[in-house]
Amino acid sequence: MIQVFDKQIDLKVYRFLIRRDQHSKSQDLLRRRILKSYELWREVRKAQSEGRKILFQGISPALFAYPVVKPNSSFIVTDWTRKLYEPIWNFLPSPPWLTWIHKKVLNKQKSIIGLTDAVVEEIAKDYSVPKNKLRKGRLPFSFDLDIFEPSPDRQDQQIRILFVGGDMYRKGGDVLLQWFLEQNNPNLHLTLVTKTLAVDHPKVDIKTDINFGQSAHRQLFKSHDIFVLPTKCDAYPIVLGEAACAGLAILTTKNALGAPEVIRNGVNGYISNSQTELLQQLSELVQNKPLIESMKRNSRQFMEQEFSSQLVTDEFIQYIF
Known part of the structure; x- marks a missing residue:
């Protein structure tokens, strides 16, 4: 995504990335994500104060930034959600409580840019996101x-x-x-x-x-x-x-x-x-x-x-x- 905007706009990038290794426990990973989220909050608040548009790549960073993001002021671009795989896997990778949380996060955005027809249709159906908030984006393969x-x-x-x-x-x-x-x-x-x-x-x-x-x-x-x-x-x-x-x-x-x-x-x-x-x-x-x-x-x-x-x-x- 960075290469889509690079040299086209005044772009600032923040990487909200916590790597999981084979020895990481779920509780430790969650703790590190929460600590990292405070840094994310600072970056989001700063961007909002500067009047910048905020684009989250994926639902996860938008979830951890949720407490400080103003309604209808940010965007998510994604090619998948947990609910997307349910018809294939035949089990629930997204339990009801997590689906409810993701629904709140998605609906708080100004727009959701889905990179495939499949994910756009699924977000509308499973997360009740209004169609006027959904956009279909071209996969950024131009650099390839x-x-x-x-x-x-x-x-x-x-x-x-x-x-x-x-x-x-x-x-x-x-x-x-x-x-x-x-x-x-x-x-x-x-x-x-x-x-x-x-x-x-x-x-x-x-x-x-x-x-x-x-x-x-x-x-x-x-x-x-x-x-x-x-x-x-x-x-x-x-x-x-x-x-x-x-x-x-x-x-x-x-x-x-x-x-x-x-x-x-x-x-x-x-x-x-x-x-x-x-x-x-x-x-x-x-x-x-x-x-x-x-x-x-x-x-x-x-x-x-x-x-x-x-x-x-x-x-x-x-x-x-």
């Missing part, structure tokens, strides 16, 4: 257009498939790997970018040391043709936007709730109803090299048309100012 170069058309018959996901199993990397191991197509190649994994196969590459924006990261996307994410649950997987900026054909499931923002079914990829359907569509797609190349071109073209730097920035400024 500068980072990633389009994957070029290749005249060979090789088809390179890419998966990126630290949580290998929630994001479906395991089912993609199993599908690949069952294929007999010598032209297929699979790269899995994840935390830890060991696979001994001449056509499978495992990468665990890729950092965003580095040369290896850019080259990784540029050298592949199809990005596949058979996820079980995601609000908006950032990698889908990266893959589209890099000009890849993209396959994911409807559980990637923000996928419709960058994928047009049959045009630059597919949004499947299930992992099984995704693998069926992938099996058909790898047999159609001309369609793959067409989808690759369409991905990059769509991102350039809908997520240019000026377009994204102008929209956010219009909503807030």
